[in-house]
Amino acid sequence: MVMKLCLLFFILASSQAARYIPKNLWFGTATASYQIEGAWNESGKGENIWDKFLHDANRDQNGDVTCDSYHKWQEDIENLKKLNVNHYRFSISWPRILPDGTLKSINQEGIDYYYNLIQGLIEAGIEPMVTLYHWDMPVHISELGGFLNPQFIDYFEDYARLVYQEYGPYVRYWLTFNEPYSICNGGYGAGQTAPGLNLIGDGIYQCSYVLLKAHARGYRIYDEEFRPKYNGKVGIVLNINWFEPASNTTADSDARERLLQFQLGWWANPVFNGNWPQIMIDRIANRSSREGFARSRLPQFTQEEIDYINGTHDFFALNTYKTYVAENTEYNITDPSYWFDVGVTWTNLTYYPEGFRKLINFVNDRYRPESIIITENGLQTTDYLNDTDRITYIKGYINSLLDAIEEDKINVFGYTVWSLMDNFEWGSYDSRFGLINVNFTDSNRTRTWKDSGYWFKNILETRILDV
Structure with missing residues (x-):
């Protein structure tokens, strides 16, 4: 009660x-x-690339237990219900239902887990929004080459079709891949995330070439086989932060545009407009030639592939967190690198929610989607419950979102906070994004609401944002 009264005082005091x-x-x-799930080797689940990546490195912190949501999913639904949310975005673990990633062995316990979760959400009046791939590839598929192997597309097709068959009657919103930029850059370019490959000059582009065709396959399967029965919608989650030019020079303005194209257009252009952005095609081909390659390091789509990928969207799903300042930084010809291809450096701009509105306008103007949903937005903090900084952050971003909807007349139909609760942030438990705290030193993984959770619950109840 004391916490709730303090929160009410904070809201009233800050409200103008x-x-x-x-x-x-x-x-x-x-x-x-x-x-969040944990139970990394329970109930028939296969090993995924993050299990292997962190276990092989003997990392103390990993996702073996994390929030233990595999066993505590009912408590999680209760918290979602108390928050009054309209939707819950979660992902399915591919190796939990297909242990080696193929149809050779289907794990019924894994299928039942997600069925129960989906039914529980629906009974609570919450729309399930399902991501097919949020970075946990089965190890067997990775050992076959993962996103470097065109055969990945066929395996993803089998997996996607099975998921659509099992949950299609109950799920209306599907997301094929989460943050392909992060997948290819971190896992195949920089070597910082699973599977840990450092192929920054070429593998990073092969990854994108295969991934986009896999997304298109996942979309086309639903469109042709399941949409007539279930009338759901399918998209791909793209991540980008907003960038302001470091100066009013043409060089920095061009650099900002180039960075947006190399990070967002890389994915959005093939899906919404057709083919890679022209600036990527030209720059990578030019640098590849000067580096001594016989052809561009960026794979070339055939016209058939361009047509197959183009239009594979029912909405634009966007993850975004910050605003940066972009500065032109051209590099001499040395070893091939994505970063040298881009030719831009950037620095973080202190809290600037206005950039959110600018980004929404950019997406709407450049790609003309039918609608937009914000699938992730939130603030990273450390471990404390009195997170008024998170309240300020989310409030500012929602306010900017409302400007885009009401003043700019952009069709944004949803806003999603990352995250429901503190979780394992891809290498560490130090980064806390949750509206709800999780005690990772307690075997029960006790959940405790933060001030931001109570605040978020209040604005969803009242539909009033104090600004």
């Missing part, structure tokens, strides 16, 4: 005005299977 939140604007929270 109030904005009404449209009833048709969805609010939700998000998680990912590897980050």
Whole structure:
């Protein structure tokens, strides 16, 4: 009670005005299977690339138990219900239902787990929003080459079709891949994330070439085989932060545009407009030639592939967190690198929610999607419950979102906070994004609401944002 009164005082003290939140604007929270489920080797689940990546490195912190949501999913639904969210975005662990990633062995316990979770959400009045791939590839598929192997597309097709068959009657919103930029850059370029390959000059582009065709396959399967029965929608989650030019020079303005194309356009252009962005095609081909390659390090799509990928979207799903300042930084010809291809450096701009509105406008103007949903947005902190900084952050971003909806007339239908609760942030438990605290030193993984959780619950109940 004391915490709630303190929170009410904070809201009243900081409130100068109030904005009404449209009833048709969805609010939700998000998680990912590897980050919350735990039970890494229980109930028939196969090993995924993050299990192997962190175990092989003997890392003390990993996703073996994390929030233990595999056993505590009912408590998680209760918290979601208390928050009054409209939707919950979660991901399915591919090796939990297909231990080696193939149809050779289907794990019924894994299928039942997600069935129960989905039914529990529906009974609680919460829309399930399902991500097929949030970074936990089965090890067997990775050992075959993962995103470097075109055969990945066929395996992903089998997996996606099985998931659609099992849950298609109950799920209306599907997301094929989460943050392909992060997948290819971190896992195949920089070697910082699973599977840990450092192929920054070429493998990073092969990864994108295969991934985009796999996304298209996942979309086309649903469109042709399941949409007539279930009338759901499918998209791909793209991540980008907003960038401001470091100066008013043409060089920095061009650098900002180039960075947006190399990070967002890399994925959005093939899906929404067709083919890679021209700036990527030209720059990578030019640098490849000067580096002595016989052809561009960026794979070339055939016209058939361009047509197959183009249009594979029912909405634009966007993850975004910050605003940066971009500066032109051209590099001499040395070893091939994605970063040298881009030719831009950037620095973080202190809290600037106005960049969120600018990004939404950029996405809407450049790609003309039918609608937009924010699938991740949140603030990283350390471990404390009095997270008024998170309240300030989310409030500013929602306010900017409302400007984009009401003043710019952009069709944004949802906003999703990352995350429902503190979880394993891909290498560490130090980064805390949750509206709800999780005690990772307690075997029960006790959940405790933060001030931001109570605040978020309040604005969803009242549909009023204090600004």
